[in-house]
Amino acid sequence: MANIEKNNSAFVAYTSRDRFLADLISEGVAKANRKLHNLRYEPWEFNDIAGNPLISPVVDAIDESRFIVADVTYLNPNVVYEIGFSIGRSRRCFLVQHTGTEGDKKIARDVGIFDTLGFEPYETADELANTLTAYVDPAPLPFSAQLDRRAPVYVVEPTTKGGIATVMTSRLKKARYKYRSFNPAEDARLSAFDAIRQVASSAGVMVSLLDGLREESIIHNTRSLFVAGLSYGMGKPTLLLAHATADVPLDVRDSVRTFTRPDDIVTHIAGFSLEVTEHLQQADPTPLCHPTSLQSLQIGDPTAENEMTTLANYFLNTDQYTRALRGEVNLVVGRKGAGKTALFIQMRDKTRSDKRNVVVDLKPEGYQLLKLKEDILAHLTQGANHHLVTAFWEYLILLEITYKLLEKDRVLHKFNHEIRDLYIDLERTYRVKDFSVEGDFSERLLSLSQRIAQDYVCRFGGTDSTKLTTGQVTELVYSHDVRSLRDQVSAYLAHKGGVWVLFDNLDKGWSTQGVDTVDAMVLRCLIDAGRKIERDMRKCGHAVHCIVFVRNDVYEHLMRQSSDYGKEMRVALDWTDPDMLRELLRLRLVSALGPVYENMTFEQIWPRLCVSHYKGEETSSYVIERALMRPRNVIKIFSHAKGFAANLNHQKIEESDLEKGVRAYSQDLLVELDHELNDVFPIARELLYHFLDSQPEVSPLELRQIISEATISPEDTDRVIDFLLYYGIVGVRASPDEVYYIFNVNYDLKVLQIRAARGGENTRYVMNSAFRPALGIKSCD
Template sequence: MKTAFFAYPGETPIVGEAVKGVIELTDGDSLSIKPWEKMKIVGLKLDDLIRDEIREANLLIADVTYPNFNVYYEMGFAAAVGRPVIPTVNIAVEKAAKRLSENGLFDTLGWASYANAEELHDKLKEWQSIAWSTKFYRPKDHSQPLFVLDCLKKTDFRNHIIAAIDNSHVRYRAFDPSEVPRLTAAQAVESISASAGAIIPILSDDIVDANRHNLRAAFLLGLAHGFDLEPLALQYGNGPAPADYRDFITNSTFRKETFNHVEAYCAQTLIRNQEVSARSRRDDLGLLGQIDLGSPVAEYETQQLKDYFIRTAEFARAIRAEGGVVIGRKGAGKSAIYFQVITSLQKDRERCIVDLRPASHNLSEMRESLLSVVAVGVFDHTIAAFWQYVMLLEALLKIREDLLPKSKNNFPLQERIRAIEEEFSLDESVVSGDFTSRLKTAIDLVVSTLANARSDRDVRSQITNLLFERPIPRLREAILSFADYFSEIVILIDDLDKGWPPLQVESHDVATIRHLIEVLNKIQRDLSRRGLGFRHLVFLRSDIYERLVEQTSDRGKYNVIKVDWSDPEQLRHLLWERIVSTLDKSHHEDAWAAINPEIAPGVTAIDKLIESSLRRPRFLIDVMERTLSFAINRGHGFVTTDDVNEGARQMSLYLVSDFAYEMRDLAGTPEDIFYAFIGAPAQLSHEELESILARNSLGLEIAEVVELLLWYGFLGVLDDQKRPIFIYDRAYDFRRLEAERGPVGPSVQYSINPAFLLGLTKA
């Protein structure tokens, strides 16, 4: 007889009654169910006993009708120790399935739904066919051994954790919900199985997205303990913690304590990273199991990126550019170019590369701080001075960092470095911090200096005294004094717009970027005249750049490098490079055939997945990973039509539920805007479209919302042959798409993107 351990929240009577009923109904069946209340707890630790029960059982049944941290932990633990898992959901409970879908962990699992004990009993009789188990492990990633669960809102507690990791110089991968909103169970298993360490913050209930974050944390902690990996579960304060893992939580109440915990753990991770992993179980999964697509987010794949990075024309232009702006939509691959430009340029030892990526600081917060003490009329003067000071200081700090190793046996160089450290007060707090912390320090300095200014003239005078009269000229001269070691300085800036507020971009936000670019051009002219080469690249989202040129009289002023992946052949090549990068050359064609069968006459799996991805590289890698996960966990030797369809369906659900957050954050539309189209026909007249939008509170004019839906690819327009044309079919040229739409009127026909349709069905 097979045994099952049933985990569920004890305080939910409707679930408890169903469990009690199903146990009675299974009496004498081939499956014996043991609920957690039947454990003999006296004299034993509850958490240890639960883990033992899961190990001894053949199956874990976990009711997730009401999200519960202990239950999520137990599911993670069961998956890691190789026990099949059946999530169950009582659909008689209002919004139970919706809550589960919003979480994202179950995108590649599914669940057994029931309304009463009899229905649950019928489902569990088929437990071998509906249970989920994972075989999708990864070998240990020695190049990036640490995994970090990031938070949606970048609080001080979170920023202290990231800063401490940066100080430890341990390379890490992360799940960042602001980049990829959903963490599936398969991705969680991959992330933890590949790690020598994991840092998992536990958030207090009053933090935005805390519940979803802490459920992910519980699942990841269970995985880590099942894989015999001791994570650092760090909780701010001393709040209550779930029984299953409360003994494993470390509390921190102030910055120094957080730094100490994280830096000590990072040191342990480096030691564990040298140990041989026993979790490399992919070889016995056939060819599919050996495919490693890498991360869809370039920031967390910096070491492997070189193995499958495609050297596009845009990359070549970025390498050659003396100054430019690299633009593209979120997920289009800008950061991949950023990292590979750094890698390529670093080969010249006479080149100083200053790579700046603020980990958290929001430029809009900076703008608010400055506007609070600076009249609008002198904002431009202030922000220009601020950027010139910050860029020159960052260049000098990077020069110092690069020269320190060379100064060990060079006393004159040591003295030159010591002189600039004294002149500019480069103490430990400055040089050990990151760009984010120094940016905030510089803002605080400006704000505190200007707080007592009585007039615009007073502000200008104080800014001139504070920055222009002494620090900026001295910083410039200090940089030039090291021209005998460096022939060129290259500044690359990414992610300045990453934390933009959940409203439309404001003029002062764009002005902040415009002044940064103008300051970089000014520094280039100043240093070049003195014989020191200087180049710069600023990486921006497309919507920010569009606003930038609207405020600029000369539209040709910026050297623009546009990252565009609208060509299906280019996307197909991207997948090929990722798939073959980890395989022996003799397996390349076989692996491609295994993941790209023909699923309909003239249509291959990759064709369908490309059209399910809105032609964004990040989305394409994500949907391919989901499809692979389904195929491997179902024991398939190659990707089947069902695997592709399920991957596309889950991607569609993700787009409907989570992609709207990107629109909300960048454009100010409601986060549930796509739900208005549930059950709508695939093609709509303009009147039908307006009728749907008029039923919802949009916060924007309907005409503006229609334009946004076209811009983000949710809607396309029908051409003369009634074929849908989406913005990526016109290389993201919105004016061209608008021209094809023509004057708004009864004849205009729209099409909902097929990538969304599966997620909009009522079934």
């Protein structure tokens, strides 16, 4: 050790949970050290020094290392944190994984971080020693980003939201900090490169640890610890929250902030906000000395919520957007990743640009209505349910319009004699006893639904098939004199322009057991309430528009439950033209590359950033073909491939980078679609994994055999096949040169059903190329 200079050592991190594996790693490290003369591997036990702060020896070892080696066969929480910390400290992190041990490989696939970083497999101590004695590039992963001052905080959200998660995000809003987030409802897996980029551009990072050993908790905690490691390594203000009863890993035990009640979180975020403010006052980080064009290229985020401050720079104005902006629709329908939230954000910002307009943008989530659903709706008759929920939504919309008017003119009314008295009267009517006006919309919705549920239980108990009179509904729902409130809002709107009430996210957080009739009823009542308010206000001469953004499978469920919902004015965000996706990507590239590229076509820009062909196929077509015609997926594939290219200092995306990027995206898609199928079709749980190692094309009999292996009953098989077709997972081969997927037939499932029926047993079902890398399916094309 005395002859080993600083930075001629490499820290080795691994779990001691599996004694056999720990001994194998120790043996492999010892063999590697005997072969090397200018580098020494130091296993983590050497840094476990009694009397030191828990993390201190690890920090010192990482700082003094040329690079870090970490075994990810098991996702030990401390090792996960150390991987993130090492990358944040600008140390190369070289990952290895034992092929003969299952360990936490399934968890790793769902988490998403480690396969996007890449790892080397080994089976024996000798193989590990050979890997460690081969050349390891010590160059750190590149990260250098300007602070995002408009949305300076990054949050890792838990899969299942509840009161605590609501407090976390709402208090950030109260601190007037916009935030970007990883939301598992939007992205099934977290890319390491995206996490690095997000943390690097943040002035503060907020993560939480969940208690318990459920798989969902382990997945969330793994992501949180990796991001926390990145943040601490980069020296960012970091708030790591955990319940006082949670089992906290040793490496973060000294820095975690515990809570037992919501007020504790409020206190922690208050201190965190001051740290963020101080960090924002510092200079931006020093940029890379000689970044490649790819390393400095930022084309936006696949998740629209994280692009609120930049989306206008590259938003593609589609016909659907124009129609919605003209107020011609009350529903915007689309698949996940089709751009509903992007359209929502752009509509909100465009209508807000006219200061006369009143824009109420609401993003409720299903869990906020859970109390209402469990304590009331399960016990009422169908008619009483519809009456109660419609009244609930109408009341809520009216309250939120009032809240927005009061918020918008809090200062203005003092200097405008036309609205001064109207404002004072409206505020007096709005602020009533036992009605909370604090917090953001999520908190107000949660508080209102819980108050109604508690009042119902007090009055009616848990009796089933309860009928409610109009008077009982009024007493239960309203805390205000609604007639006076409505009249005062109407009088106030005479001094305003149009009113836009935009609803997004209602279908997020709905039961993993699928969309049920109660969920559909809640959505139907929201649409009814919105139309009623539109009609009432328009009678008084006010232009009011209520638009709901919803997944298309939820909309179709709604259609099946109602005989007249085909009459709803709606636009569908269905992408069928590959050139539209190229234009979407071109706009993002132009925004990132600068005005010199503004008048260039996609065909002129693309070859400067990406190799023109992959195994003879034009690369933009190769990407779009695997994107299921969803804008988010195009951005994901490009971002993954760019990340691998930037990691290796390539000047443009090469064939190998594109192949790695598609493989990482394929794993993302597999996890995401498996969850999405489970949400809307619970009996298909983990169905996609039964296609592992299958042929790229199968006959109807072979497809049914695969489905039966997933323990799906024969009577449900046809419905499952329809879902595989509907989601673009499989297509139907019509000729040797032509395969039809759902997006090739204008999303008309009936076309695919008839084509498959015509072929009979000669029909060939083709697995979409997007899923083949993750499922180990060899392409035949």
